[in-house]
Amino acid sequence: MRLLETGNHMVAYAANSAHVEVVPAYPITPQTQIIEEIADLIARGEMDAEYIPVESEHSACAALVSASLTGARAFSATSSHGLAYMHEMLHYAAGIRVPVVMANVNRALGPGWNIWCDHQDSISQRDTGWLQVYVASHQEAVDTVIQAYKITEDSSVLVPMMINLDAFVISHTYMDADIPGREEVDSFLPAYKPLWRLDPRKPVTHGSVVYPVDFSETRQSIQIGHDNARGVIKSVAAEFKDVFGRWHGELVEPYLMDDAQFAIVAMGSMAAEAKVAVNALRRQGRKVGLLRVRFFRPFPNDELRELCAGLEGLMVIDRDYSYGNTGALFTEVKAALYGHVDAKATNLIVGIGGRDVTHQMIEEMTIKSWAGEMAEVTWGDSRMSPAHEVTTAILAEFGELFDKD
């Protein structure tokens, strides 16, 4: 069914189409519409699921894990500080190997208080063991929710998956997209068959003490799940295309890379904006391509080595920062290419806290980067504003720091 809707509502409809059975969730801007719509669908009798209104995000994730351990298909959604509050249970979900799926609407972390888009929330959860995908359109958000269960529930994977969609750019903007019905999805996504489940007739313990002599293997197993996910992500994308005719890429979506001499690397909706910049640069005769990194975990090391081979340079756009070093995607891309591809790389930090990222700016910075006129790490559009001057004025009142007299 084609609909004109917000990205958030579309995620809710996709969860329904994917036969989600349990939804423990706690509201937070800009995720609230997702769980409101799921609650509405259940209340209207259009969705057959148990909604658990929990008292915090920490509990939401705990209930998500528990529901999955009983053999149910479980879904949740959160954002920003909510995701940060879940941090301990995110590790738990991956450690206990439950194939749950959660939408995270990418939002900045305070202070200063900010409800708008950047990737700091999910990037900060990099090492929790969750698969992380970043979508660039409403349709991709819908299709990724449906694909997600087929990826995570594969018995060779069994790690949780976080679907990241940009706050407001995707979450609250109305776009049209196709929502496959439950019957259509049934032909693609079979019912969840767990390897084992919590069952009082077969009591087992899970999550109890594991001593140093046995612990390391339980962590290596998470990495094996991620390594196996690489192949499963690709086969699920191909199968999805056969059934629904749509394709959003595998771990990476390359755009005009065949003859490219320079590449822009980006994630999420900024990568959709970067496509416009690439088109403009192509019209000027500049052979620029785009690598849209969909999966940040598992990271597309092999794909990037292959796609970047022979490039003169690349510019990595980060909507996040790993303080004390560089943007997180930049670090990862360089680590992937080290010893394989010797291209000059720069890092553009933009879109922090929801500041607009325009294709004109991406185009301009790409030209600078390629010409060697861009610092290795560049905070794209930093400047002093009247709001910032209030801060300096207050500091001046307290001491000599900005006292010019």
Added chain:
Amino acid sequence: MSKENEELGYMTSVSRPIKGCAGDTGEWRVFRPVKDAEKCNNCLLCWVFCPEACIDKEELEVDYQYCKGCGICAVECPTGAMTMIKEEKR
């Protein structure tokens, strides 16, 4: 994938609930619960509430090898039959 890696890929903390799987937790105890058989009316509340399943259902005796000395049995006992006594230094 090698057979070993395939098996490793399924390693989690799933285990069988057996007695003592977390070691001799009784060694941590600072206070030990001591039962006064005169006051005990066999209501089984201590058996119900003991988080470590250290109280025997038939005799209501405490298993001091695993009892951590949390004192929940003493708090829950309606007749005051359980008293927490400080452990001597070993």
